[in-house]
Amino acid sequence: MLAYPNAMVSAESEIPDEQLVQDTLAGNDHAFAELTRRHKSRVFGVAARFARNAAELEDICQEVFVQAFFKLRQFRRDSPFEHWLLRITTYKCYDCLRKRRRDGTGISIDAMLESGYEPSSPERATPHPDLERLYAALAQLSPKERLVITLLELEERSLQEIASLTGWSIANVKVRAFRSRAALRKLMEKTHE
Numbered sequence: 001m002l003a004y005p006n007a008m009v010s011a012e013s014e015i016p017d018e019q020l021v022q023d024t025l026a027g028n029d030h031a032f033a034e035l036t037r038r039h040k041s042r043v044f045g046v047a048a049r050f051a052r053n054a055a056e057l058e059d060i061c062q063e064v065f066v067q068a069f070f071k072l073r074q075f076r077r078d079s080p081f082e083h084w085l086l087r088i089t090t091y092k093c094y095d096c097l098r099k100r101r102r103d104g105t106g107i108s109i110d111a112m113l114e115s116g117y118e119p120s121s122p123e124r125a126t127p128h129p130d131l132e133r134l135y136a137a138l139a140q141l142s143p144k145e146r147l148v149i150t151l152l153e154l155e156e157r158s159l160q161e162i163a164s165l166t167g168w169s170i171a172n173v174k175v176r177a178f179r180s181r182a183a184l185r186k187l188m189e190k191t192h193e
Contacts, residue, residue, distance in 0.1 A: 017081035024072055032072075036065055039082055043089050049150050050093040052100075060096055064089045083164060090147070090165040097143035137187035145180035152177050 017038070023031035043064050044057065051057035067088055075084050138146055151157045151165065152173075159177075163170045 018077060021072060021075060021077075021081060024069075032069055035068075035081065039085055040065075042082065043085065046086060046089045046155065047093055049154055050096055050146075056096065060089075060092050064092050067092070079164070087165045087167075090151070094143055094147050094166075097146055101143055133188060133191045137184055137191060140187055141180065141183055144176060145183055148173065148176045149180045149184060 015034070017035060020031040020035050024035065040061070043061055047057055047060040047064070051060055064085070068085055071088075075081065138149065141149065147166070148162065151162045152159075157165070159170050159173050162168070162173045166173070168176070
């Protein structure tokens, strides 16, 4: 059985993800801990685009890794482990957006303060008004519209990557992107008036 404590291994001799998956399936919890260590920054980076605060970000990321652990036997190895994990991340972010829209929950003042927001903090720069309008407009988009805009424009993913992450066809991604941009443009124009 291989051990992975602290994983201080050089890049050339780094154990491939596929081997870590096999070791995890064989019962080695250290192998999954190493997979988590390798990919957590990428998962956090994607989820941060969707989360409203630190607590929501932590929840999304925890759900991603818990689901990845329990569904690891479903990993087909026809694409890299990271792609499979980012697909789970995308679905969890989409679930979060849908839940937020369904619940109609806004962010409370307590949650804003907990996430580090301080209205009188002098060191925080005032965001550009156009950026505030953009974020307000993004928040009004449907979860699917926000997902495609975020992946395409903010994450700068290719159409193929988005299709792979969402399970949509490339043509469907193009159509959704076109409609999402139009909806965003309309919201931006409405808030500009």
